[in-house]
Amino acid sequence: MAGVGPRLRALRRARGVTLAGLSAETGITSSTLSRLENGKLRPTLEQLLPLARAHGVPIEDLVEAPLTGDPRIHLRPMRRFGLTVVPLTRRAGGIQAYKVIYPPASRARATSLQTHEGYEWFYVLNGHIRFVLGDQEFRLGPGEVAEFDTRVPHRIGSAGDEPAELLTLFGPQGERAHLSTARD
Template sequence: MGNMENDVLAGVGGRLRGLRRARGTTLAALATETGLTASTLSRLENGKLRPTLEQLLPLARAHGVPLDDLVAAPPTGDPRIHLRPVRRSGLTIVPLTRRAGGVQAYKVVYPPAGRASTTKRQTHEGYEWFYVLTGKVRFVLGDEEYLLGEGEAAEFDTRVPHWIGSADKRSAELLTLFGPQGERAHLAPRT
């Protein structure tokens, strides 16, 4: 194994442990998420097992970071951020932040009304703030329903049952900030 390869793989274990702890995820939960065993994950984090690409790809996906961040690939000098859209439940989600843990930023594109796979309200830990970039948004929060247009924003505790979707025959694009541990995106002035 060449010296360059040793350098690139040297700190993988520590980075993996740091990312997992920053997300507040257990080895068991990460094992379920990645399909790797908790024992393998522990050995990777402790540096007792040399990582393979087949192990690193699901870990990068689970932690929401580029593969380069895990293996400390030498910087290319390219300042551009390469955004990789993800399709989930009919939505197009573009992660705008690369770090694990803390408040995460996304651009989310909701399909035109009637094309969504579900209007079932969901609940989960966290706090969310969104800003409507284009289109009209139907936002259901608890027993209330709101219609938001371009330039309008909303913030809410995601433990309250909620659903967000396009309100008409056009797609709706939102800028979303989400704090998985319930971090608020900003302090609202008291009224």
């Protein structure tokens, strides 16, 4: 239980949520959340359940249940804004990796262009996507890649009757994906 506070803080910061925002999501006061994150208050089950739900993680991730010896990775998909998002990295901060599944265009919610801090790279695994970046529009299919500064207005969505699956790398502080090769 000693590591619960730092894990809670890391999850909140990774989502870019303030204590006040998390308080509104969970119904737990900001001061209680602060005391939990600083280790000054031992969490109860009644506090951990809404926190796990808000962060989209199983409660075991908050209390760090002992390892079972099973080397397999058990990915836990989350539903966010009509998308299915599977986090592929488990550490807070730095570049994050996700598998994102966009519903077929006919079932997708209409969304406006968005902007936020960061830099994103994505690879289309399956299906086709409609990618709007500023005043440009692109249709990408399997094997195609795009990267962009997320401060530019953008929107990504399925372009067909099938779901579209993307592998996404996102750097919340604007980190770009780099490929280093050894020089002979």
